[in-house]
Amino acid sequence: MKIDANSPDEYVEKVPEERRDSFKRLRQTVLDHLPAGFEEVMSYGMIGYVVPHSLYPDGYHCTPALPLPFMNIANQKNFIAFYHMGIYAEPELLHWFLSEYEALNLRKLDMGKSCMRFKKWEEIPFELIGQLVAKRSPEDWITVYESQFKKKK
Numbered sequence: 001m002k003i004d005a006n007s008p009d010e011y012v013e014k015v016p017e018e019r020r021d022s023f024k025r026l027r028q029t030v031l032d033h034l035p036a037g038f039e040e041v042m043s044y045g046m047i048g049y050v051v052p053h054s055l056y057p058d059g060y061h062c063t064p065a066l067p068l069p070f071m072n073i074a075n076q077k078n079f080i081a082f083y084h085m086g087i088y089a090e091p092e093l094l095h096w097f098l099s100e101y102e103a104l105n106l107r108k109l110d111m112g113k114s115c116m117r118f119k120k121w122e123e124i125p126f127e128l129i130g131q132l133v134a135k136r137s138p139e140d141w142i143t144v145y146e147s148q149f150k151k152k153k
Helices: 008-014 017-033 085-089 091-103 126-134 138-148
Strands: 039-043 046-051 068-075 080-084 115-118
Touching (some): 008 017, 008 046, 017 080, 017 126, 068 085, 068 138, 080 085, 085 091, 085 138, 091 126
Antiparallel strands (some): 039 046, 046 068, 068 080, 080 115
């Protein structure tokens, strides 16, 4: 379910009403824990959190005109999605998150490489997501990104 929006605020207002409060809370959780330097933007039709060109002029290696992506939140057809490239790129961060999630005794996490899908949006582990968001600064992400993804010249 693609939401056409020109700003994060417009995106949130277009989220279906039954999910909007949970989606707003997820966005606010990210914003409350977001390390200085990341910027909230519209990215790939979702709300994105990126390293701006002012901190990383090279931008995203696939499309250098774009800032370096790190996290996204989105309303999808059957779930609310939270995307975090750090858990994709750093096995120790993924292990930490999965261990902490398991300790919450919630239902099995529906997860892809960097995407967590929350079909029961009222069960999103907001506090844990806040902790995850706070764990990596833009500088941390640049270091991991350059070592894992960026092709050497």
